[in-house]
Amino acid sequence: MRHPPRSVLLAVTGAAALIAGVTVPVVTAQGATPACTVEYAVTSQWDTGFQGSVKITNNAAPLNGWSLGFDFADGQKVTQGWGAKWSQSAATVTVSNESWNGSLGTGASVSGGFIASKSAANAVPTSFKLNGTTCNAGTEPPPTTPPTDPPDPGDKPPALHVSGNKLMDAGGRTRRLLGVNRSGGEFMCVQGRGIWDGPVDDAAIKAIADWKANTVRIPLNEECWLGLSNIKPEYAGANYVNAVNDLVAKVKAHGMTPVVELHWTYGQYTGNSAGCSDVHASCQKPMPDMRYTPSFWTSVANTFKNDPAVVFDLFNEPYPDRATSTTTQAWQCWRDGGTCPGIGYEVAGMQDLVDAVRATGAKNVILAGGIAYSNDLSQWLTYRPTDPAGNLAAAWHVYNFNTCSNESCWNSTLAPVAAQVPLVAGEIGENTCAHSFVDRVMKWFDDRGLSYLGWTWNTWDCSSGPSLIAGYDGTPTSFGVGLRDHLRALNG
Template sequence: MKHRRTLLAAGAAGVLALAGMATASLPAAAASTGCSVTYTVQSQWPGGFTANANVTNLGDALSSWTLTFDFPNASQKVTQGWGATWTQAGPRVSAASLSWNGSLRTNASTSIGFNGSWSGANPVPASFALNGTTCTGSVTTPTPSPTTTSPPPNGAAPKLHASGNQIVTADGKPYRLLGVSRSGGEFACVQGKGLWDSGPVDQASVDAMKTWNIHALRVPLNEECWLGLNGSPSGAAYQQGVKEYVNLLVANGINVILDLHWTWGAYPDSPDWHCKDEHATCQKPMPDARYAPQFWTGVANAFKGNDAVIFDLFNEPYPDMPAEWNKTLGWQCLRDGGTCPGLPYEVAGMQDLVDTVRATGATNLLMVGGLEWTNDVREWLTYRPNDPLNNLAASWHAYSFNACASESCWDSQIAPLAQQVPIVLGEFGQDNCGFDYMQRLVTWADAHDLSYLAWTWNPWGCTSGAVLIKDWAGTPEPGVGEGYKAHLLTQSPYL
C-alpha cells in the first residue's frame, strides 16, 4: 500500500487588505470604478495552502467581473478553486465570476477561494485588479500563528437544547454543531464488516478529528443491529460499541448526533435502483412502526441524562415518492405515520417517535427531517410534531444534486425556517471531489447561523465526491477535504 503522509496545518499565514477607487476627472457619462480585496491565507502546510479573497465592488454595479493578481513566487500555483473560474498563466492568476455571483451592486461583496501549492516561500500577492482597475492600498501581514483560528475541542462536550431559533448550551450560550458525519454504523454490521467498517474508534482517531476543529460527529445506526434482530455484531455487543464510542467523543468535547439510518420495511414497488429488501440493508422511505419505536426506546434509555447527545429521528424521509410526489400526503405520513400511500408496512411517524423518546424521560435535543430525502423543509413548521419540551431542531440535507441547491432556493425556503427554529444541516456534499458548491453552502450557512456536518469522514477514496479524508489519521482529500478542513479551522461553535 502506498504510504500517505499526514498533512500538517500551520494556521493562518497571511492577510492582505487592499482598497482603492478611481473618482477623479471622470466624464459625466463614464462609469465609476473601484474595488477592495481582502486576501487571507486560511491554512498552510508544507507544499500547500488554502486562501480566500473577499471582493467588494466600490464602483457602479457590475453584471460580471474578473479578479486578477500575480503570485510573487514562481512556484505558487492554483490547484483548485471555488466561487469563480480560475486560470493561471505564469504568475498571473485570473478568477472570472460565475452565473450566480457575477452581479455585484455598489458596495456588494463576494467571497471566492482556492487551494494552491508552493515551495520555498508562500508570500501574499502585492496587488489586485477588478475588471482592470487596480485595487491599491496597504498590505497587512499578521504574525503566523501555530494554532488554528478557533481552538480544537477541549473538555467535555456541552449539554445542548433548543431555545427559539438557536441551539444553546446549559448556560444559554448560542452554539452551532460544526463537524462531519462518519458512516459505518448503519451498514457494516449487516455486510460482514464488523461495527465500524474496520475503522478505528480509539483516542488517536478522535485526535485526528480535533485537528480539523471538529466539534460534532453524526453517527448513523442500524435498527436491526441495535435490537439484535440481524447482523454481527448485534444486540448487546452492538449497543456497547456505540455507547463506548459516544462516551469517548463526548469526553473529548465532540457532541454526537445519533441517527436512525437503516430500518426494516419492504418497499417492493420501489424503483429498480432502490433496495427492496425488507431487512435494514438500505435507506427506506420512512421508519417502521414494528421496530423503530423499540429502537428509540433503547437508544433514549441508554443516553438519557446526557444532553450532549442529540437524536436524529430518521435519516432522510421520502414518503412523498411512494405517494406519487403528493406533498400533502407525504407530510401527513411524515408526521402521523400509520398506513401511508405506496408503503405496505405500517409507518412510525415523527410524532410517534417524539412521544417514544419523551416517554423514557429523555430530554435530549431531537432532530426532525422533511421530504425529498429531507432536502424539502418548506412545510416543516406546519407539520411539526408536538414536543412537550419544545426541544426540536429541523434536519436539512443539501447536496449539489438536490432540488434546493442554490442561494436563491436557500434564501426562499431555508432562511424563513431558520428564523423560527434551529436548523442542523446533517449532511451535505457535492457530486465531484471539489469544494466550490460546499464553500458556497457553508458561507451561506455561516451567515444564517446554521449548524452543519459534511459527509463523510471515511477514507473511501474520492472519485465522485462526498469523501473528506484519505486515511483515518485525517489526511484531507485534495479539494473537498482540504477546503472543508480549512473552513472549519476558521470557525467557532459559539456564536
C-alpha cells in the first residue's frame, strides 16, 4: 500500500482445542475399482464444531459438472465451505463444482473443505454419491469418530510449514493467518523521525490481540536494517534490528504470528508510477535491488532462521509492469531480476531472494507477492521461484481501487493459485471509511479457508491510509470495525 502524506500520516479457536486430521481411507475389496472414490477427513475438531475435507476421484467417464451428496448422522451442520459450492438440507450435504473446476476427467481428483457445527458425537458419513452414482462401492467401512480431547496447542504462535496448498503447524493442523499490518518500520527511520509510528509496548500489542488477530505483518526498510550511512545512527543498524526483534517477541508473546516484510528499498526509479526520485529507500520501488536486498534477506534470515514461527514476506508490492512494455517482460523481471526494461538499477528477482534466504539454512515460510502492486497473480504459477525447502506461498494485495477487485477476477486468477499453494492476502483495505468491500474479500477468502491481513494498524485518516484504528488502544475507525468484528466472530 502506498502511504498517506506524512502530514496525516479461520481455524476456529476460542475454547476450542484442535486435533490432528483423521482421514477415511479408501480400500477396495478384492481389487474392484469403484466408479468414484471419496476420501473424507476430519482435519480439526473442538467442543462445538470441526473442520473437514473431501477429496473426490472420478474413475469413470469424464464429467462436465459434478455434484456429491452425503448424509450426516449426528446433526452436524455445514457453516462454511470452500473449493466448491456447499449446501445442506436437513441431514443431506450437497457439494457441487464451481465454474472453474467443473471438468473432472477419468482419474482426476478435486478437493474441498468445510467447517461444521456438531454436538458430542461426530460420526463420519458412510455413503457418498457422485452425480447419483454410489462411490467407494466395495470398500471397507470407515473408521470410528476421531477423539475429542486432543492436546491443547497452547498460546504460542505455531511453527509453520507448507503442505500442499495449506499452511500447517507442527501437529498437522491447518492454520490461517488472520490479522493486521503494523506500519511504521518502513518509513519512520528513513525520514529521521524514529523507528515506529506510535507505541509498540506490551499494551499496544495486546490491543491487537484483543481484536482476536493471530498475525501481525511488520513492514521494514532495508537501509535502516543494514545501517547505511544515510540513516541516523539511533534508528539504524543494531538499534533498528533490536527494535524489530523486540516487536517480533511481543507479537509472539501474545500468541500471534509475526510476518517480517521488506517494504522500502534502494534504487533510483523515475519512470511510470514512480513514488519518489530518491535513490534511497524512501518509497516503494518497482522491484528490489541487487545491491542491498539479498544482503538484507541474508541478515534477516540469519536472525530468525531458528524460529519457524516467523514468516518472511520478500517484497511488498512489485510493479515492474509499470516500467516494462509487455506483461511477459514484467513477470520475467519479477522472477529473474537482472537488467529489466525501464528500471535503471540492477534488479533482484524473487528467485534471488529465495536463494538468499535458503542459503542461510532458514526454512521459514516465504511469501512472494505478484506484479501490479501484488494485485496480479495471473502468471504467478508459471513464474514462481524454485524453493528447495518447499515452503513458498503466494501473497496478494487488494483495495477497492485495484484492477482485480471483484469476485470474477478472484475466481479466474486467485482460485487456481490457491488450489496449488497457500494464498495470503497480505493487505486488504478500502478508502471509503466503510468496510463493505473488505467484507466481500473476507467472505471470498473465508469460503476457501485462506488468509488475510487488514491495512493498517495506524492512526491515520481512514480514507487516505486506510487506517483500521483511531487510537492505539484498539478503538476502530468506521473502516476498521468491519475487520475487528469479523475476527472476533471467527475466533471468539
